Each structure stands twice: as C-alpha cells, then as structure tokens.
Amino acid sequence: MKQKAWNNIKLGVFVLAGLLLLIAGLYLIGKDTNLFSRNYILRAQFSNVEGLVVGNNVRYSGIQVGTVKEVKFLSDTLIEVRMVVEEDMQSIIRKDDIASVGTDGLMGNKIINIAPGRTGAPLAVENDLLRTEEGNSTEAMLAKLALTNNNLLEISNELKKTVQNINTSRNLWRLLNDESLPASVLESLANIRRATEKAQATVADLQTIVADVKAGKGTVGQLLRDTAMAVSLADAVKGIRQLENRADTLATQLSELVTTLDNDLATGKGPVPAALHDSLMVQKVHSILSRVDTSAARFNENMEAMKHNFLFRGYFKKQEKEKQKQAQAPQQ
Amino acid sequence: MTLNKPWADFLDELGGIARFATRFFAQVFRPRYEGAELLRQCFLIGNLSLPLVGLTSFIMGLVLTMQLRPSMVEYGVESQIPAMVAIAVVREIGPVIIALIFAGKIGSSIGAELGSMKVTEQIDAMEVSGTNPFKYLVVTRVLATTLMLPVLVLIGDSIMLFGSFIGVNIYTVTSFPLYISQAMDSLTFQEFLPAILKTFFFGFAVGIIGCYKGFHTSRGTEGVGRAANSAVVVSSVWIFILDLLAVQITDLLGYN
Amino acid sequence: MDTLPAITPAPAANSPQSLVLEASHVYKSFGSNHVLMDFNFQLYKGENVVILGKSGSGKSVFIKCVIGLLQPDKGSIVVLEQDITSLRNEALDHLRAKVGFLFQSNALYDSMTVRENLEFPMRRHWLAGQQRNSESLVQEVLENVGLAHTINMMPAELSGGMRKRIALARTLILNPEIILYDEPTTGLDPITAREIGNLMLEMGRKYNTSAVIISHDMNCIKLVADRIVLLYDGKAYANGTYEELRRSQDNIVKQFFE
Numbered sequence: 001m002k003q004k005a006w007n008n009i010k011l012g013v014f015v016l017a018g019l020l021l022l023i024a025g026l027y028l029i030g031k032d033t034n035l036f037s038r039n040y041i042l043r044a045q046f047s048n049v050e051g052l053v054v055g056n057n058v059r060y061s062g063i064q065v066g067t068v069k070e071v072k073f074l075s076d077t078l079i080e081v082r083m084v085v086e087e088d089m090q091s092i093i094r095k096d097d098i099a100s101v102g103t104d105g106l107m108g109n110k111i112i113n114i115a116p117g118r119t120g121a122p123l124a125v126e127n128d129l130l131r132t133e134e135g136n137s138t139e140a141m142l143a144k145l146a147l148t149n150n151n152l153l154e155i156s157n158e159l160k161k162t163v164q165n166i167n168t169s170r171n172l173w174r175l176l177n178d179e180s181l182p183a184s185v186l187e188s189l190a191n192i193r194r195a196t197e198k199a200q201a202t203v204a205d206l207q208t209i210v211a212d213v214k215a216g217k218g219t220v221g222q223l224l225r226d227t228a229m230a231v232s233l234a235d236a237v238k239g240i241r242q243l244e245n246r247a248d249t250l251a252t253q254l255s256e257l258v259t260t261l262d263n264d265l266a267t268g269k270g271p272v273p274a275a276l277h278d279s280l281m282v283q284k285v286h287s288i289l290s291r292v293d294t295s296a297a298r299f300n301e302n303m304e305a306m307k308h309n310f311l312f313r314g315y316f317k318k319q320e321k322e323k324q325k326q327a328q329a330p331q332q
Numbered sequence: 333m334t335l336n337k338p339w340a341d342f343l344d345e346l347g348g349i350a351r352f353a354t355r356f357f358a359q360v361f362r363p364r365y366e367g368a369e370l371l372r373q374c375f376l377i378g379n380l381s382l383p384l385v386g387l388t389s390f391i392m393g394l395v396l397t398m399q400l401r402p403s404m405v406e407y408g409v410e411s412q413i414p415a416m417v418a419i420a421v422v423r424e425i426g427p428v429i430i431a432l433i434f435a436g437k438i439g440s441s442i443g444a445e446l447g448s449m450k451v452t453e454q455i456d457a458m459e460v461s462g463t464n465p466f467k468y469l470v471v472t473r474v475l476a477t478t479l480m481l482p483v484l485v486l487i488g489d490s491i492m493l494f495g496s497f498i499g500v501n502i503y504t505v506t507s508f509p510l511y512i513s514q515a516m517d518s519l520t521f522q523e524f525l526p527a528i529l530k531t532f533f534f535g536f537a538v539g540i541i542g543c544y545k546g547f548h549t550s551r552g553t554e555g556v557g558r559a560a561n562s563a564v565v566v567s568s569v570w571i572f573i574l575d576l577l578a579v580q581i582t583d584l585l586g587y588n
Numbered sequence: 589m590d591t592l593p594a595i596t597p598a599p600a601a602n603s604p605q606s607l608v609l610e611a612s613h614v615y616k617s618f619g620s621n622h623v624l625m626d627f628n629f630q631l632y633k634g635e636n637v638v639i640l641g642k643s644g645s646g647k648s649v650f651i652k653c654v655i656g657l658l659q660p661d662k663g664s665i666v667v668l669e670q671d672i673t674s675l676r677n678e679a680l681d682h683l684r685a686k687v688g689f690l691f692q693s694n695a696l697y698d699s700m701t702v703r704e705n706l707e708f709p710m711r712r713h714w715l716a717g718q719q720r721n722s723e724s725l726v727q728e729v730l731e732n733v734g735l736a737h738t739i740n741m742m743p744a745e746l747s748g749g750m751r752k753r754i755a756l757a758r759t760l761i762l763n764p765e766i767i768l769y770d771e772p773t774t775g776l777d778p779i780t781a782r783e784i785g786n787l788m789l790e791m792g793r794k795y796n797t798s799a800v801i802i803s804h805d806m807n808c809i810k811l812v813a814d815r816i817v818l819l820y821d822g823k824a825y826a827n828g829t830y831e832e833l834r835r836s837q838d839n840i841v842k843q844f845f846e
Contacts, residue, residue, distance in 0.1 A: 004368075004372070007371075007372070007379075008371055008375065008376045010375065010379050011371060011374050011375040011379055012377065014378050014379045014382065014483065014487075015374075015378070015483055016482075017483075017487060018482070018483030018486045018487055019483075021486040021487060021489075022486050022528070025422075025486070025489075025516075025524060026524070027520075028512065028513075028516035028519075029516055029519045029520060029522065029524055055520070195362050202568060
C-alpha cells in the first residue's frame with residue numbers, strides 16, 4: 001500500500017510536469033499574440049498593404065509591441081488596419097506617429113512599423129488613427145537598382161565604342177604620330193580603357209548581386225534584411241546615378257572629339273588639317289585630352305569608392321577570394 | 333457478393349475495433365468507476381514510459397538539428413534552425429515519433445498482457461469474481477493511454493527542443509532563453525493546439541487496439557505473441573492514418 | 589437410450605435433499621457445432637457430481653453457462669432458485685458470489701501476489717462485513733489449503749499443484765455454496781492429482797459445498813464422485829455412481845471405463 005501511494009505521487013508529479021509544460025508552451029507562443037497582456041487598439045489606413053495579414057507583427061522603432069488584428073477595405077482605394085498594441089505603449093505612441101508597411105527581413109513576413117512623429121502631438125488613445133506613409137519597399141528599391149545597372153551598362157558600352165573609334169581612326173593616329181603629343185594621348189587612352197573595363201566589371205558584379213538578392217540568397221540577402229542597411233543602399237543607388245551622369249558627359253565629349261577630328265582629317269577641310277602645325281591647336285588638343293583624363297580618373301575613383309562602400313565590401317571581397325581560388329587552382 | 337479473404341479480414345477487424353470502441357464509450361461513463369486501477373495504469377503507462385520517451389526524444393532533437401545544420405548554413409539561414417526544429421518537432425515529429433514509441437512499448441504490453449489473461453482464463457475469472465473485466469481492464473487502460481500520451485508528448489517535445497538546443501551549441505554558442513524565444517516565436521496556437529489534440533486520438537488508438545487484440549486472443553500462447561505483435565503494427569498504422577486525418581481537418585478548418 | 593439404468597440420486601450428507609442447481613432442456617451451439625442438445629442436469633445439496641465426457645463434448649460449455657460466462661441458446665438453468673439466464677449485472681454478480689469456479693488453467697492473476705489474488709474477489713464483490721477481516725480470512729483459507737507461507741509470493745513462483753491449491757483457496761474465500769471444477773487434475777502428476785482430489789473432498793466437507801466436477805481422470809473421479817453424469821452427443825447419456833456406470837453394459841459407457 002505504501003508503494004501504491006508513492007506511485008500515485010510520482011504519477012502526480014508526472015502529470016503536473018506535463019501540465020506545466022503545456023502552460024509554458026501556451027504562454028511562450030501566446031506572448032506575441034497578446035493573449036496574456038492587456039492591450040488597446042490603434043488604427044492606420046493604407047492604399048496598399050502589400051500582403052499584410054491578420055497576426056503580423058507591429059513594431060515601434062523596431063520593438064515588438066503588438067499584432068495586426070484586422071485588415072479590411074474601407075473603399076476600393078483605402079484599407080484600414082486595426083492593430084492590437086500592448087497597454088504599456090499608451091504612454092509612448094502619439095497621434096502623429098507614422099505607421100508604414102514593411103518587411104521583416106528581405107523575405108520575411110510583412111510588418112507594421114510605427115516610427116515616432118516628433119511633432120509633440122498628444123498621446124494616442126484607443127481607436128486612434130495613426131498617420132501613415134506608403135513605404136518605399138525593398139522591391140521598389142531593387143527595381144531602381146536594376147534600372148541604374150542597365151544605364152551603367154549602356155554608358156560603358158558607349159565608352160567602349162568610343163575607344164574603339166579612337167583605336168581604329170587612322171587619321172587620328174596619323175595626327176598623333178606626326179606630332180609631339182603622343183605620350184599623353186596614349187596615357188589618356190589607356191586611362192579611358194581602364195575606366196571602361198572597370199565600369200563593365202562593376203556592372204557585371206552589380207547584376208549578379210541584384211540577381212542573387214532577387215533569388216533571396218547569399219550574404220547580401222542578409223545584409224539587406226535591416227532597414228538601416230536598406231537606406232544605405234538607397235544612398236548607394238543615388239551615388240551610382242551621379243556616376244552615370246558624369247560618365248555620360250565624358251563619353252559624349254570623347255565621341256564628339258573623335259568624330260570632329262575624323263571628319264576634318266578625312267575631308268582635309270576645316271580648321272584641323274590647317275592647324276596641324278599650329279601650336280595653339282596642339283595645346284587645345286592637349287587640354288581636351290587632359291580633361292578626358294581627369295574625367296576618366298574620376299570615374300575610376302567613383303568605381304573604386306563604390307567597391308569600398310561597406311554595403312558591398314563583403315560581397316566584393318568574396319568575389320576576389322573566389323577569383324584567387326580559381327587562379328590558384330590551376331597552379332596546384 | 334464475396335470479398336477476397338484479406339479484405340474480408342480487414343473489414344472484419346475494422347468493424348470489431350469500431351464495436352469495441354463503442355462498447356468503451358458505453359461503459360466509460362457508467363459506474364462503477366475503477367479509480368484506483370486507473371491511477372495504477374496511468375502510472376504504469378505514463379511514468380514508466382518516460383525514460384524511453386525521454387531518451388529517444390533527446391536523441392531525436394539532437395540528430396535532427398545536426399542533420400539540418402549543413403543545409404541551413406548553406407542557405408545562410410543558420411539562425412532559423414530553432415524555428416525550423418520547433419515547427420517540425422511540435423507539429424509532427426514529436427507527436428508521431430513519441431506515439432510510435434508508445435505504441436511499441438505500451439501497445440505490445442497491453443496486447444500481450446490481456447492476451448495472456450485471456451488464454452489463461454483470467455478474464456473469465458475476473459468476470460465470475462464480480463468484476464466487469466471490460467471496465468477493469470479495458471476502460472482503465474484506454475483512458476490511461478488517452479490521457480498519458482499527451483503528457484508524454486508535451487514532455488517529449490520539450491526534451492527534443494532541449495536536445496536541439498544542445499545540437500546548436502555543439503557548433504555555436506546560443507543562450508537558452510534566446511533559443512527558446514527563437515523557437516517559440518515561429519509557433520502559433522493554430523499549430524500547437526491541434527498537434528496536442530491529435531495525441532489524444534493517438535493514445536486512444538494505441539489503447540483501444542492493444543486491448544482489442546488482447547481481448548480477442550485465441551489459440552494459446554502463440555496467439556499471445558501474435559496479439560502483441562499485431563497490436564503494435566495496427567496501432568502504428570492507425571497513428572499515421574489519424575495523423576493524415578488530423579492534417580486534413582486542420583487544413584479544412586483553416587488552421588494550417 | 590431408454591436402456592439407461594434407473595437414476596436414483598445418491599443420498600446427500602445433509603438429510604433434507606434440496607436442489608441447488610437444475611438445468612433443463614439446455615441447447616447451445618457455436619455456428620454449426622451443436623454442443624449441448626436438450627441437456628438436463630440436477631445437483632443436490634452436499635453432492636459431488638462429475639460430468640464425464642470426451643474433449644470438446646461441451647462439459648466446459650455447460651459449467652460456463654451455469655456461471656453466466658456463456659448464454660445458452662435455449663433452456664433454463666436455475667441456480668439456488670434463480671434462473672441465471674435471466675439475470676443481469678448486479679443480480680448476476682450477487683449470485684456469482686455464491687458459486688465458485690475453479691478454472692482449468694487456475695486463472696491466477698499474474699500481476700498480483702497470492703494475497704492480492706485472494707483479496708480480489710472479496711474486494712470486487714463488495715461483501716460488506718467481510719472487508720474488515722479480509723486479512724484473517726486470507727490467512728485462514730491459505731492454512732486450509734496448506735500454503736500459508738506463500739502469501740507474498742507471485743503466482744509464477746509456485747508449482748502447478750500449489751497454483752491449483754491457491755486457485756481453490758480463491759474460490760473458497762467467498763464461502764460459496766456451489767463450486768464448479770473445470771478439469772481440476774489436468775496437467776498434474778498422479779500424486780499431486782490425488783492430493784488435490786483429497787483436498788476437494790476435505791474442503792467440500794469443511795465449507796459445506798456442493799460441487800460439479802468436469803474431468804476425465806478416472807482416478808480422480810473414483811475418489812471424489814458421488815454421482816457421474818455422462819455427457820454424450822449433447823445429452824446426459826448416462827447417470828449413476830462410479831460402480832453403477834463401471835458395470836454398465838452400454839458400449840458408449842464402457843468406452844470411458846476401459
């Protein structure tokens with residue numbers, strides 16, 4: 001009989017352990033769905049919620065504060081999102097705070113981000129409507145990046161064409177052979193060629209990144225998870241835009257120069273042949289060439305800078321390592 | 333119309349089990365209640381299965397994590413291991429693996445015990461001793477398996493997650509609270525509750541089939557072995573069938 | 589069949605002859621196998637009646653009908669003035685407390701000690717009053733069968749003869765009025781079988797019981813039987829004392845005594 005009572009006690013412990021684990025499990029799962037904490041409702045209205053569903057998380061400045069309770073149409077262009085927010089946040093969230101639909105990581109669930117409005121509005125109470133901002137989503141950013149990329153590619157192609165023109169322009173070479181400027185011209189041409197190559201390489205790299213990111217894999221995928229990172233990426237895109245413009249001018253200038261020279265030399269008319277021995281003309285050509293030179297150098301610099309942008313650093317490093325590996329492989 | 337023999341046998345057994353289950357429900361709420369025997373069976377079925385379930389659960393969690401890791405690292409989602417393991421364990425692996433182990437240990441022992449009681453006339457002896465053997469033997473055991481398996485699964489799930497935690501810590505360092513919060517964040521009630529609910533049905537299946545096989549043992553000691561064996565086989569198959577039903581029902585109800 | 593010797597019930601030990609068990613026109617069949625066909629049987633107080641028959645002739649089926657483990661297809665079985673075929677649940681349990689059944693395989697509960705085995709029917713039958721002195725009752729009945737020292741042993745530790753004695757003790761502990769023995773000496777060596785036979789007689793006297801004994805062990809039958817009923821072809825084919833049947837000229841009866 002003693003044994004029996006003891007067995008019953010052990011059984012009790014066993015069942016109690018199971019019950020405690022059940023409660024713990026329910027609590028741990030439930031703490032994000034706000035079943036066990038007191039909370040209040042806030043609202044926000046969007047024209048597009050990008051796939052937000054009931055149960056998605058609500059974050060305030062990046063901290064989990066609640067979940068989406070309801071998503072419903074108010075009209076064909078307006079969707080209202082009702083959020084369940086922890087009661088503690090009543091002393092934090094203000095009426096002017098800005099809600100936006102974001103993504104939890106690049107491939108993650110949709111979330112509502114609430115950012116402080118900083119205009120000193122009164123605290124938000126139950127059922128208040130928050131201001132909203134249609135977020136610039138990662139997808140939009142990626143699309144922009146791809147566009148930039150294509151532009152870069154075009155420019156670099158143009159550059160290449162120009163260089164080819166220069167290379168094949170017999171007249172120009174004759175002119176250069178004839179005169180004393182060859183050294184600097186050659187140098188300039190080399191610079192331009194290098195710039196072109198670099199630009200092409202970068203474009204190729206960028207394209208791989210975009211493709212990778214779109215496929216959602218790799219380190220960049222992780223890099224882009226963070227919204228802060230995404231902002232930097234936007235900056236980088238802007239930088240690339242500027243670069244593009246500059247490269248554009250450079251290419252135009254060069255191409256103009258070459259065409260003019262070509263034409264003039266071929267026809268034997270115009271100022272160029274006449275002035276071939278004119279030192280003023282030589283000086284002019286010199287100055288143009290030096291301008292081309294600086295442009296190319298600056299383009300180079302820009303490319304270099306982009307490579308060192310922290311955002312892509314890791315990626316390029318990896319590329320380099322792989323290249324080394326490939327270079328080493330045949331040696332072994 | 334004639335059925336070929338395997339089908340006829342199969343349907344015969346299915347009908348027999350259904351009738352047996354009906355008899356169980358007819359008896360379970362009617363006095364007299366065998367409380368002391370129920371507690372004893374709960375102890376034998378629940379507590380004494382815990383070491384086996386605990387050990388296998390721990391190993392399962394550990395191995396699962398170690399096997400998953402290389403692929404997860406390759407895809408760069410190493411940080412998702414806890415979430416992935418938690419979903420796999422809580423939704424499917426925990427309930428099914430533990431139920432299968434349970435069927436192996438408890439189903440066979442019920443089948444053999446009742447089978448030997450049957451062939452040595454102990455069940456008849458019980459009946460003439462003024463005891464309803466169905467109540468005393470079957471109702472208590474089926475109730476015990478139905479109630480104890482969910483407890484075992486809850487404990488086993490926890491041990492699996494702990495094993496997985498150890499598995500993660502073989503390669504990197506993660507704190508236990510972080511691990512738990514990562515694991516649990518990915519789970520919802522819609523996943524957790526149906527997973528626990530279905531274990532009641534698994535437990536019921538193991539109990540009722542073990543008892544049915546034991547109660548319908550014939551042909552002496554050879555029959556006892558066969559009862560134990562087929563109790564395990566049939567209840568294991570039924571665990572999978574019920575699992576399939578469970579996932580379809582939760583899917584229909586939109587809880588998937 | 590009318591060649592049967594005239595049946596004169598053997599005088600019982602107790603002077604007023606009273607019927608404790610009467611089966612009339614019992615039919616029982618399993619599928620197409622007709623086991624009992626118009627079987628009639630009487631048991632008087634204090635009497636030990638042996639039912640003799642071939643294996644599978646339905647002897648066990650009959651006593652299982654008597655205790656309510658099986659339902660006859662037709663006919664009535666009156667036990668202690670109650671028709672057992674019409675009893676259900678508690679009334680049936682109540683009657684069963686007065687009828688002991690010694691199983692062929694003893695049917696001791698493997699998972700319980702000897703003490704628990706003996707206490708089981710007492711606890712189950714809710715015999716108020718007996719609950720209190722169950723401890724002393726267990727002791728007493730164990731001493732009667734000569735196995736007091738086995739009280740805390742498990743059935744698996746006992747020999748065949750000991751198990752049979754414990755099983756007998758378990759039926760005796762409720763102080764039944766009728767005991768049904770299902771082949772009590774099967775599987776025992778002749779010496780042990782004789783011991784069990786003597787014990788049955790002794791206990792019958794001590795506890796003042798009537799007994800129905802199924803057996804085909806002629807030594808045992810010779811020892812314990814006040815009267816023998818020969819079950820043949822589903823009917824009570826012959827009826828008489830051991831000596832009467834042994835001297836019978838009927839071919840079928842002679843088969844059993846050769």
